[in-house]
Amino acid sequence: MAERVLVIDDEERIRKLLIMYLEKEGYIVDEASNGQDGLERLKYMDYSCVLLDVHLPILNGKSILSELRKTKATPVIIMSAQADEQSRVEGFELGADDYVIKPFSPRELMLRINAILQRTKRSVFYTPELYTKDVLVFPGLIIDVNSHKVIVEDTEVLLTPKEFDLLLFLAKSSDKAFRRNEILRAVWDYDFYSDLRTVDTHIKRVRKKFDKISPKVSKMIVTVWGIGYKFDTSQNNL
Secondary structure, three states: OOOEEEEEOOOHHHHHHHHHHHHHOOOEEEEEOOHHHHHHHHHHOOOOEEEEEOOOOOOOHHHHHHHHOOOOOOOEEEEEOOOOHHHHHHHHHHOOOEEEEOOOOHHHHHHHHHHHHHHHHOOOOOOOOOOOOOEEEEOOEEEEOOOOEEEEOOEEEOOOHHHHHHHHHHHOOOOOOEEHHHHHHHHOOOOOOOOOHHHHHHHHHHHHHHHOOOHHHHOOEEEEOOOEEEEOHHHHHO
8 A cells, every 4th residue: 555645835836846756656645735734634644754844824834743743653854944953953853753955856855755664664673683572671661663662651652753763773772872973874774964963852852751751761761971872771770
């Protein structure tokens, strides 16, 4: 069954261009020219990926993303002419999986979409060589690799695909410290033109979600000053 993608952009030229490329890739494509229409479609339809412009009539892209993340972990790629660091960080903090700066290469965007959807179907970190079972169990935390579910103290936590992959990458190498650039290369498995704060932002989001349920589990993601991050279950005993 073909994957369904939603394009939300007020520029008809961009929508038509993206639809052409997406349909060539075999995707079913829906479109919305304003934020309200886009949000309504997201409420009643499950999409494999959303391409979201920031500046939209009626309701802006950041408001749409904020509403979406209350109920769904649908992969979202922000498309914006705002190339400054703060705008990118804000997008990731709201839960975007990727941030593409306009004008962009449609071919590169297709690669990014394909990469995200491949991870959504089945994490690239899951191979028989890396795991002996499909479920990773830690004190107060369960990571179901195949279903992409995370359970904290018997409560399911809704993570975006990138948040899930980040957690899984750290958890599979417990107690090993990774530099931010190593995490970027591993979790964003294509040339990702961004800064290292992307990692910090995603770490912050995962910690915040865990902390609402269990501060102890949140502390398993440890900042290693001068290096980066590691997953340390011994922190659960502090």
